[in-house]
Amino acid sequence: MxxxxxxxxxxxxxxxxxxxxxxxxxxxxxxxxxxxxxxxxxxxxxxxxxxxxxxxxxxxRHEPGARTLLESVYHPDDPYEVDELGSAPLTGEAVAALEMTDTRWGQSARRALQKLLATGTTGLTGPFTRPRVRTVVSRTGLRVLAPGGPAAxxxxxxxxxxxxxxxxxxxxxxxxxxxxxxxxxxxxxxxxxxxxxxxxxxxx
Missing domain, CATH: 2.30.40.10 (Urease, subunit C, domain 1)
Structure with a gap:
């Protein structure tokens, strides 16, 4: 249409x-x-x-830090995890302390991508190595560029x-x-x- x-x-x-x-x-x-x-x-x-x-x-917008944001940072599920984990994204030891499965990484990536779409993001820098994250990114239709590609x-x-x-x-x-x-x-x-x-x- x-x-x-x-x-x-x-x-x-x-x-x-x-x-x-x-x-x-x-x-x-x-x-x-x-x-x-x-x-x-x-x-x-x-x-x-x-x-x-x-x-x-x-x-x-193009998000050059997408690989870290989606595959190394955990985005708590609001409202289900906020009481326990808070609402801020978790990194480093805080992520290591969680039982992170590929499914959970995919769910976290989906929440992060929703936030990126709300800021006008239409492109990401990859590649993404976690299978569920790759699937979630693919379903959004966002353009994925290789490292060192155009920044705009x-x-x-x-x-x-x-x-x-x-x-x-x-x-x-x-x-x-x-x-x-x-x-x-x-x-x-x-x-x-x-x-x-x-x-x-x-x-x-």
């Missing part, structure tokens, strides 16, 4: 030229077109749904995979300061995350 994503501003790269009044058309898992909203609505409007976002649409997400281009996020800018009502799509930095508040054309996070 075709979807037109309309935003206050579209940027083809996180630091690229802001394009006010633009939109992006998604067809399946691909970007079909990028351009002024009115033009795209005229071409695709009769057969596409429209999603409107009050923020900046850019390539999503690819630009948004027609024909490219539809991986992007929408971030609240400083002038967006309720917006917070930050850098949309900033790798390793403090991102702006994420309103939506799309991975391979699927809306995988939407801020309530």
């Amino acid at each position: 075709l979807t037109i994503h309309r935003a206050r501003v579209v940027r083809r790269t996180p630091e690229g030229e802001p394009l006010p009044g633009h939109a992006l058309v998604v067809d399946g898992d691909r970007i079909a077109a990028i351009g002024p909203y009115e033009e795209l609505l005229g071409e695709y409007g009769g057969r596409a749904r429209v999603r409107e976002w009050d923020g900046e649409l850019t390539p999503g 997400p690819p630009p948004l281009t027609p024909g490219g995979r539809a991986d992007f996020a929408v971030f609240a800018g400083p002038d967006t009502p309720g917006g917070e300061p930050g850098t949309p799509g900033a790798p390793g930095g403090e991102p702006a508040r994420c309103l939506a995350t799309v991975v391979a054309g699927r809306l995988v996070h939407r801020r309530a």
Whole structure:
């Protein structure tokens, strides 16, 4: 199904030229077109749904520390483990003291990935060696890059995979300061995350 994503501003790269009044058309898992909203609505409007976002649409974040985050850090299950373990991620000796099975690593990775998707993450640096973690990552559809690969997400281009996020800018009502799509930095508040054309996070 075709979807037109309309935003206050579209940027083809996180630091690229802001394009006010633009939109992006998604067809399946691909970007079909990028351009002024009115033009795209005229071409695709009769057969596409429209999603409107009050923020900046850019390539999503890339998480270079994903392997450590998913395979060496344990993310407690809220609310079931918080009383015993607390809500903060566990590392080092605290993880070693737990009975960690491959299944439990997979469950922890799933919780961590949900948090990453909520920050606009669309790519990770691998590889992942734990079988259940690999499975969980694969099911999200997130792009996985090898170590030493590009540290930034690819630009948004027609024909490219539809991986992007929408971030609240400083002038967006309720917006917070930050850098949309900033790798390793403090991102702006994420309103939506799309991975391979699927809306995988939407801020309530």
